[in-house]
Amino acid sequence: MNSKPSTQSEGRPVKVDPSAPDFSHRLAQVAQQVETFLVGRLGAEVGPGEIVRPPRLMEAMRHAVLGGGKRLRPFLAIETARMLGGTEAAALAAGAGVELVHCYSLVHDDLPAMDDDDMRRGKPTVHKAYDEATAILVGDALQTLAFEVVADPTWQPDPAIRADLVLGLARASGLGGMVGGQLLDLTAEGRFGAVDLDVDDTLRMQAMKTGAILAFSVEAGALVGGADAGERAALLRYGHALGQAFQIADDILDREASPEAMGKATGKDKDAGKATLVDRLGLDGARAECDRLVAACEDAVSQWGEKARVLRDAARFTVARKT
Amino acid sequence: MNSKPSTQSEGRPVKVDPSAPDFSHRLAQVAQQVETFLVGRLGAEVGPGEIVRPPRLMEAMRHAVLGGGKRLRPFLAIETARMLGGTEAAALAAGAGVELVHCYSLVHDDLPAMDDDDMRRGKPTVHKAYDEATAILVGDALQTLAFEVVADPTWQPDPAIRADLVLGLARASGLGGMVGGQLLDLTAEGRFGAVDLDVDDTLRMQAMKTGAILAFSVEAGALVGGADAGERAALLRYGHALGQAFQIADDILDREASPEAMGKATGKDKDAGKATLVDRLGLDGARAECDRLVAACEDAVSQWGEKARVLRDAARFTVARKT
Numbered sequence: 001m002n003s004k005p006s007t008q009s010e011g012r013p014v015k016v017d018p019s020a021p022d023f024s025h026r027l028a029q030v031a032q033q034v035e036t037f038l039v040g041r042l043g044a045e046v047g048p049g050e051i052v053r054p055p056r057l058m059e060a061m062r063h064a065v066l067g068g069g070k071r072l073r074p075f076l077a078i079e080t081a082r083m084l085g086g087t088e089a090a091a092l093a094a095g096a097g098v099e100l101v102h103c104y105s106l107v108h109d110d111l112p113a114m115d116d117d118d119m120r121r122g123k124p125t126v127h128k129a130y131d132e133a134t135a136i137l138v139g140d141a142l143q144t145l146a147f148e149v150v151a152d153p154t155w156q157p158d159p160a161i162r163a164d165l166v167l168g169l170a171r172a173s174g175l176g177g178m179v180g181g182q183l184l185d186l187t188a189e190g191r192f193g194a195v196d197l198d199v200d201d202t203l204r205m206q207a208m209k210t211g212a213i214l215a216f217s218v219e220a221g222a223l224v225g226g227a228d229a230g231e232r233a234a235l236l237r238y239g240h241a242l243g244q245a246f247q248i249a250d251d252i253l254d255r256e257a258s259p260e261a262m263g264k265a266t267g268k269d270k271d272a273g274k275a276t277l278v279d280r281l282g283l284d285g286a287r288a289e290c291d292r293l294v295a296a297c298e299d300a301v302s303q304w305g306e307k308a309r310v311l312r313d314a315a316r317f318t319v320a321r322k323t
Numbered sequence: 324m325n326s327k328p329s330t331q332s333e334g335r336p337v338k339v340d341p342s343a344p345d346f347s348h349r350l351a352q353v354a355q356q357v358e359t360f361l362v363g364r365l366g367a368e369v370g371p372g373e374i375v376r377p378p379r380l381m382e383a384m385r386h387a388v389l390g391g392g393k394r395l396r397p398f399l400a401i402e403t404a405r406m407l408g409g410t411e412a413a414a415l416a417a418g419a420g421v422e423l424v425h426c427y428s429l430v431h432d433d434l435p436a437m438d439d440d441d442m443r444r445g446k447p448t449v450h451k452a453y454d455e456a457t458a459i460l461v462g463d464a465l466q467t468l469a470f471e472v473v474a475d476p477t478w479q480p481d482p483a484i485r486a487d488l489v490l491g492l493a494r495a496s497g498l499g500g501m502v503g504g505q506l507l508d509l510t511a512e513g514r515f516g517a518v519d520l521d522v523d524d525t526l527r528m529q530a531m532k533t534g535a536i537l538a539f540s541v542e543a544g545a546l547v548g549g550a551d552a553g554e555r556a557a558l559l560r561y562g563h564a565l566g567q568a569f570q571i572a573d574d575i576l577d578r579e580a581s582p583e584a585m586g587k588a589t590g591k592d593k594d595a596g597k598a599t600l601v602d603r604l605g606l607d608g609a610r611a612e613c614d615r616l617v618a619a620c621e622d623a624v625s626q627w628g629e630k631a632r633v634l635r636d637a638a639r640f641t642v643a644r645k646t
Binding site for chain 1: 369370371372373374375376377379380381384427428431434436437454455456457459460462463464466467468470471473474475476482483485486487489490491492493494495496497498499500502503504505506507509510514515527530531535
């Protein structure tokens with residue numbers, strides 16, 4: 001994606017300034033908090049109810065999780081909770097849970113039997129750095145750890161919120177969400193036989209594969225922040241629009257960016273013959289759709305005024321990011 | 324394992340009668356309840372928060388979960404809760420959650436990169452009946468579903484119990500429990516380089532790979548049944564002894580049973596050069612150790628007198644089963 005905001009096609013100027021020092025600083029700051037939290041969860045010492053933490057497994061889990069990624073999902077959870085006045089520690093734990101699910105899905109998606117990718121975030125994928133069996137187990141254990149972190153009373157004393165977070169995370173990431181979306185993605189590539197899928201099928205697949213978890217990140221912040229029903233509905237609208245914008249931006253990046261800049265293979269959608277919104281609308285049209293979705297995000301959080309500035313910036317960042 | 328109880332080596336007669344009509348009937352009855360519950364969770368209709376349930380994924384998940392297995396883990400959870408006077412529906416949901424974790428682990432353990440098994444419960448394994456990518460996603464989605472079921476308020480209104488169940492299930496099945504145990508199992512087979520492991524290493528691996536989840540099944544019943552601290556400690560002792568007995572019985576079966584009777588490959592431990600307790604104690608010695616553990620199970624639940632009859636029978640069944 002080019003670095004200039006391309007809003008001319010819709011005529012509605014959206015100020016895309018993700019490099020604003022305060023936003024970039026805040027994003028990096030939260031990423032550091034998340035990193036510290038995850039380092040603490042992936043140490044050598046056995047936790048309660050555990051027998052042994054096998055060193056090879058722990059090392060490979062750290063390889064999969066630490067030192068990479070923008071941590072956009074925990075950022076959304078934490079900033080949403082902050083906006084609502086929720087406890088920071090509780091939001092951090094919830095956000096880290098979502099990030100662990102995201103990381104597990106990357107490890108499994110990269111496997112030879114799935115997308116067969118060698119590089120991720122500029123490093124060898126887990127099955128390349130270790131082996132396939134280890135990578136399968138790393139993904140499995142990361143998913144388990146996600147639910148453990150979210151259910152742990154250390155950071156969130158209220159069991160009703162913890163149980164709701166577990167339920168929401170499971171629904172967003174399971175058979176009718178992220179995992180189901182990955183299966184539909186393989187289907188779209190003709191893995192299970194010839195298919196004839198249109199752009200709407202792709203949009204539905206994307207809504208499941210990446211949208212559901214992004215939207216849940218915002219919902220997690222709403223749960224931790226004690227949002228009422230009306231606030232939750234508004235934040236859910238924000239989350240869904242953000243998820244869609246994220247995916248279209250991804251499609252544009254996949255078409256435009258170099259593998260070097262992305263730290264992973266690009267152009268795979270086109271190679272796989274997958275119809276995306278870029279095919280229907282063209283690059284300029286897709287960028288205009290991104291801008292429309294950013295505006296929808298801004299509209300959804302308008303009731304919080306200046307307090308919602310970070311969430312508005314996050315929506316702009318989502319469509320303007322270069323990796 | 325032969326069908327006669329072999330207690331002569333210890334001189335202490337243990338009445339092993341798992342085929343007692345009432346026990347077999349009760350086991351089959353609970354298995355049917357579990358089956359019905361799981362069928363309901365694996366239907367075509369989308370649940371709350373879901374977008375689409377891809378038919379191929381659902382079909383493969385049903386293949387992995389339905390129509391097989393003794394359902395020993397949910398049986399333990401349900402019978403423990405019943406003994407304590409807990410709600411049946413809540414115990415069923417908790418037990419089904421444990422069973423889903425067990426099923427997911429079988430699907431992933433069978434993968435070519437792991438144990439590479441073609442048959443399971445007398446049927447082709449998921450990656451044989453479908454393909455590897457589908458099998459990976461089936462395992463992932465079954466794990467997610469396990470946590471969803473356990474966190475769902477439909478069957479257990481108390482969020483504190485639900486959050487505790489999620490936490491306990493995660494700890495028993497994650498990096499310091501079941502998944503860690505599978506990695507240690509592959510390590511023991513020399514998968515990651517030459518190793519020199521003794522019987523104690525194998526026992527620790529087994530305690531993680533299968534023992535932790537069996538013990539948690541009992542704990543889940545205790546949580547649902549509202550056990551106090553003393554009762555929980557006693558039931559945990561029962562669960563740990565039962566887990567050990569189960570594993571030794573498995574080692575004996577692996578050495579003695581035919582693949583036809585087991586519905587899966589046997590003799591794999593010996594082929595893989597894995598040292599088990601059978602190597603240290605011999606077959607008669609291992610059987611005597613099973614009897615000792617059954618006695619420990621009986622002792623642990625003695626405070627419940629006649630109410631604990633099913634749990635005592637379950638311990639005997641665990642060592643006398645032929646598959």
